[in-house]
Amino acid sequence: MTLADTIDFFPPEEWQTDGFTLRSWRPGDGPAIFQAVDSSRHHLRVFMPWVDKHATLADSEHYVRGARAAYLKAEKCDLGVFAPDGRVLGGSGFFARDGWLAEGKAEIGMWVRADEAGRGLATRILLEMLRWGFTDWPFLRLAWRCSGSNAASARVAEKGGMRLEGVLRAYTVEPDGTREDTHVYGILRHEWVAR
Numbered sequence: 484m485t486l487a488d489t490i491d492f493f494p495p496e497e498w499q500t501d502g503f504t505l506r507s508w509r510p511g512d513g514p515a516i517f518q519a520v521d522s523s524r525h526h527l528r529v530f531m532p533w534v535d536k537h538a539t540l541a542d543s544e545h546y547v548r549g550a551r552a553a554y555l556k557a558e559k560c561d562l563g564v565f566a567p568d569g570r571v572l573g574g575s576g577f578f579a580r581d582g583w584l585a586e587g588k589a590e591i592g593m594w595v596r597a598d599e600a601g602r603g604l605a606t607r608i609l610l611e612m613l614r615w616g617f618t619d620w621p622f623l624r625l626a627w628r629c630s631g632s633n634a635a636s637a638r639v640a641e642k643g644g645m646r647l648e649g650v651l652r653a654y655t656v657e658p659d660g661t662r663e664d665t666h667v668y669g670i671l672r673h674e675w676v677a678r
């Protein structure tokens with residue numbers, strides 16, 4: 484896929500699994516994401532400073548509408564993780580970082596609500612993101628970055644079969660102002676196919 488071709492690429496709408504659905508945020512999802520973030524502020528804030536942008540229901544509704552617009556324009560693909568009953572379990576996405584659809588690469592981001600953490604959910608989401616990204620999306624390379632102090636996140640990447648490719652020293656500025664190394668993980672489509 485070249486840059487000229489990306490205008491003909493329509494981001495797929497959703498990916499369904501046994502336990503959850505991955506899909507673009509949509510207008511009207513504001514209350515659901517607000518409830519998930521609001522119940523998880525302490526858990527998320529350590530590595531996700533954006534939680535404070537969800538101060539009110541209106542903030543969250545504004546956010547999902549913006550995310551939907553960016554998705555339709557294929558600029559970035561911010562996803563909700565929805566339980567069968569519609570509850571938001573967390574979020575994920577394919578994000579542009581040093582290249583995007585035209586280069587066949589993206590970075591996967593993720594968060595899981597506090598009361599669902601520690602049960603293997605992030606690992607399952609990552610495996611499904613890789614499956615979706617290397618089939619319905621044109622990605623040849625998917626990456627994951629985490630702070631060197633985010634052991635849970637690093638473990639999720641490892642369990643997803645991603646390889647530690649490098650350490651960017653003192654790269655991440657944490658919400659409290661301290662600097663941490665950033666660990667970069669990656670997996671190529673042919674490695675995923677061979678698994």
Ligand SMILES: CC(C)(COP(=O)(O)OP(=O)(O)OC[C@H]1O[C@@H](n2cnc3c(N)ncnc32)[C@H](O)[C@@H]1OP(=O)(O)O)[C@@H](O)C(=O)NCCC(=O)NCCS
Pocket residue numbers: 526527530531593594595596599600601602603604605606607628629630633634635636638639
């Ligand atoms: C990181 C996060 C996504 C993990 O979600 P999760 O559903 O709890 O992850 P899983 O249960 O699939 O796996 C977590 C793994 O990390 C391990 N782990 C959890 N906390 C850990 C810690 N403090 N130190 C070391 N390992 C840890 C778990 O034991 C598990 O590994 P195991 O199966 O080998 O025992 C979740 O904690 C989260 O949303 N954190 C806040 C946002 C965030 O940091 N996102 C990632 C940004 S890069």
